[in-house]
Amino acid sequence: MTAVVVTRAGTAGRVGLSAAGLLALLLAAAPYLVTSDITHTLVDLFVFVVIATMWNLLAGYGGLVSVGQQAYLGAGAYAVIALSVHGGINAFLAVPLAALAAGLLAVPLSFLAFRLHGGYFAIGTWVLAEVVKLVTAQIGPLGKGSGASLTTVSGYDPDIRVAYTYWLALAVAAGSVTAVYLLIRTRTGLQLTAIRDDGIAAEAAGVRVRRAKRLVYLIAGTGTGAAGAIVCLNTLTVQPESVFSVQWSAYMIFMVVVGGIGTIEGPIVGALLFFGLQQALSAQGPVYLIILGAVGVAVVLLAPRGLWGSTVGRTSISVFPVGHTLR
Template structure:
């Protein structure tokens, strides 16, 4: 008898194909300013924004069970931080993007101490209330335009790029860089020791806690990370718009409702989910753009149908059916040599 032999693998055939396609897509997108027109760059940039926001929200809801409807608070905070940095401080606006994330992470610590006292639906309502407080506070800052908002001064706009084309390219590349950094960062996080804890929480919070996982600490880490990432994206959103106002910055419809839709239909609790969801959302938006308010009704119907027939989202349905993993985060044993044994012969006496 020979013992079977195994090897430990993390990658899958699908993940190797996805890696190759991802590298090709990244090269193509990085060269976008040379083959995509201005309108195309705007659409691609918006796609990257929603992909990033959905990935951040997926971290919260998909791995920690923190269903927040107030992430627009950090989108608006990031945008206003950039304007305050540039208008009041006279500093380069692009440099404010990472500092917006750092400031949001610091701000998220005391806010998490407050909202984490709430559970379930009360947590969701609490995050929305925090976002509304942010909106009201922003409307009182008269030096940044108060309730009517403010545009970036012309000298600050020129600091982004010497010409309009240069500005568009710099904002586009910054958005692409943030999106890629977020996806890679999430993948690295989920492959780490913290990632194992997060996946344990996703699969069963009580079971994870009984095995020694610090559920409260992991949730707080995710909330801080998601807040920082969302704030950086918010800074880039309003850097591209060159204008900000409280209602636009803290819009629950634009920065949370659509993000939840994307994550739910794509597949919550999976890295691939926001990618699939964003692709489908933009496809539906392009196809139904001329229908006016009916467009939103169709989106709602699509979300209901997916939740009824594919509770884990479209990618969850595919993964369960075919076992595909484009971003494998755990190791697996692969049988390389089956055991062989000779059955003893039976002789009659």
């Protein structure tokens, strides 16, 4: 008689998880190995990983296609200014508080957004983001429309400040990926997968669809707010037109769709690709945007499931295994 064992992580999965942990440790040593200019640039990559992971949680698992996640990115950035400059809290310690503030903002906005469905939900979230931007631009202590600067970190040595920001950004990125990975492995993750596939059928089976969707919406808002706080620490200045720009949502959609929606690894692959293209082509002006568009169209046509999604479909390789396998 042959024994059958049900497991989540096969050999490839265990190797992948170990490799991911080792990579995180190596990245943590980067400030000792490379210049501050490189670590300053890598912070952008970690921000991309966070926002792509959060948007993938929304759309890839919750079925919520949002075009207004920049509301929480901007809220997190401005919360750091408010807490540090006006509240006297250390700027680095203000990051988790800023993420919490963004998550709290998502509570009332979710009750407005969830009155809409499908394409109306997507446009509605964009409208809500614009409202948040307009309200923020009227707050005098936050610089109104001209923005504000994070002056409380001026006492740090520039290299030390960049290193602290880098480590914090790495921790937020690793924490975001880990949190989503652990969430999808739970019963709630199974419910989210059912909701994504067929919300009506999931509700008929007893899944509390609205509660599960609101949960991922709040988590995504909190994570995106943490990314916004990192953006503020990295740039030292925020302006409504930049941190609340819909371009951030365009970045999220591009990275998730190109990398592979509905997977843990896909957004990371998409973030790496987007970061590489940005670093290589951002100085080319309009050509940069044309190439980004061409890459997006090519991936959608040739690999509809995204770069990672197509790879997993052919090889069954998974760095972050969330399903079950038999052996």
